[in-house]
Structures are given as C-alpha cells and as structure tokens.
C-alpha cells in the first residue's frame with residue numbers, strides 16, 4: 001500500500017512548521033513506516049521540491065531582490081577575505097537568489113569564479129572557470145554554462161537549495177548532481193548552501209548519499225548546523241534509511257554565529 005498524496009502533503013506541510021523538530025519528523029516517519037512499508041521517500045521528496053519551488057516562486061520581485069541583496073551581503077562577509085580562491089556559483093534558475101553582482105565583485109578581488117556544467121546526465125558535474133562578461137552557451141535545462149572556460153576544482157562550492165534542514169542537508173532539483181560531485185572530488189571543498197529562509201524544513205530525511213553543507217546562507221544570516229548531544233532520545237537506528245556516515249547528523253539546530 002502506498003501513501004496517498006493527501007497524506008504526504010500533510011506530512012510535508014507539518015514538517016515546515018517552526019516547532020516541528022527533526023526528532024518529531026523522524027518519529028512521524030517511523031509511524032508511517034509502521035503503517036506502510038511502502039513509504040516512498042522519493043515521492044515525498046518530489047512533492048516537497050514542487051511545494052518549495054512553488055513557495056519560492058510566490059515571492060514578490062521586491063522580496064526576492066531584498067532577500068538576494070541580504071544573502072549577497074552575508075556571503076560577501078563570509079567570503080570577504082577570499083583572494084586566490086576558486087569559488088563555484090550557479091547561474092540563477094527557477095527563482096534562486098541571483099548572485100551575479102557578487103560573482104563580479106569576488107572576481108575583481110583576484111578569485112576565480114566557476115560555474116557547474118552537466119556534461120553527462122546522472123554523472124558528477126564539472127566546473128568551468130568563467131569571468132563576468134565572457135561568453136555563455138545554453139547547457140542542459142537551458143542553464144547558461146561557460147563557452148570556453150577551463151575545467152577547475154573549486155575550493156568553495158556555493159550550492160543553491162530547493163530546501164534545507166537544521167543539519168545542513170540540502171534538497172536540490174532531484175538529479176543528485178551536487179551529492180555525486182562532492183562525493184567524487186579528491187579534495188573536499190567548503191560547501192555553503194544558498195537559499196531563502198522559507199526553504200527551511202524540519203528534515204530532508206537524509207540518506208547515505210546526502211552530503212551536508214558546512215553552513216547555509218539565507219537572508220536571515222549564516223546558519224551553522226549544531227549537532228545535538230548524541231544519545232538524547234534518539235529513535236532506533238535506520239529510520240528513513242539514514243546511513244552510518246550521516247547517523248551523527250540526526251538531531252540538530254541551526255545557529256547564526
């Protein structure tokens with residue numbers, strides 16, 4: 001038996017409430033698992049993505065501009081001292097924050113800007129260097145990609161979020177591209193999620209392949225995941241398929257520091 005769309009939607013809605021904790025979300029999932037072995041996490045994620053992109057698209061142009069300005073400022077402060085760093089950004093897509101001005105400012109300060117390219121579906125992304133003003137081509141999903149940049153490995157990866165949770169896990173568009181890419185990189189870059197506060201949910205129900213961000217930057221500030229003490233009323237292992245690599249990140253809060 002699979003869960004009805006109405007049930008999934010009510011769980012998705014409940015999980016957006018501020019006082020709805022990771023623990024609560026996990027025990028709800030246990031409940032669902034008890035009732036139906038067929039709880040479909042992929043289906044749940046798909047619904048959550050659709051809902052969160054809808055919420056994001058409902059921001060007014062004025063709100064979006066205001067939030068984007070605040071996010072850029074927090075990011076600039078966070079990366080302020082950066083020189084000689086390779087920083088990957090994303091060309092704005094589907095209502096993501098538009099960080100093109102920040103790309104230009106950081107580029108002027110001797111950093112290299114890179115943009116991700118989907119060379120092959122379901123494979124890691126590659127990053128190509130790009131300077132503001134240089135030619136772009138239309139890539140997969142029509143997202144602009146550098147025409148002539150060389151392939152680089154970023155020191156800092158800025159990853160737009162469709163959703164994020166207090167443990168710093170992100171939900172993207174469902175291709176698994178950032179997770180695949182980060183898993184394949186020989187040297188581990190600093191990873192910052194970038195998005196709006198309205199995209200925060202109680203948990204993305206992380207799986208073994210999900211790689212958490214070091215911090216998530218929103219218009220409210222730089223949010224750092226804080227792990228709660230282990231062993232505190234942690235439900236039994238293996239809920240929602242949480243792999244051992246991510247098992248420590250079950251119960252977190254986020255702090256602005």
Ligand SMILES: Nc1nc2c(c(=O)[nH]1)N(C=O)[C@@H](CNc1ccc(C(=O)N[C@@H](CCC(=O)O)C(=O)O)cc1)CN2
Nearest residue numbers: 090091092093116118141143160172173174175177178
């Ligand atoms: N601005 C930006 N550029 C980016 C990313 C991103 O998150 N933001 N990516 C980060 O990875 C890569 C592109 N990833 C994407 C993955 C899926 C879809 C997409 O639209 N997918 C379809 C179907 C998804 C599905 O399989 O269910 C859709 O949503 O209709 C778009 C971009 C590289 N460039």
Ligand SMILES: Nc1ncnc2c1ncn2[C@@H]1O[C@H](COP(=O)(O)OP(=O)(O)OP(=O)(O)O)[C@@H](O)[C@H]1O
Nearest residue numbers: 045170171172173174175176177178179180183209
């Ligand atoms: N390292 C990996 N190796 C192989 N498959 C992976 C890896 N990471 C993720 N995937 C697969 O990609 C699919 C989508 O993953 P997920 O739901 O985490 O996407 P997402 O985080 O929303 O997307 P994205 O990372 O592109 O923003 C899943 O089926 C998952 O198994």
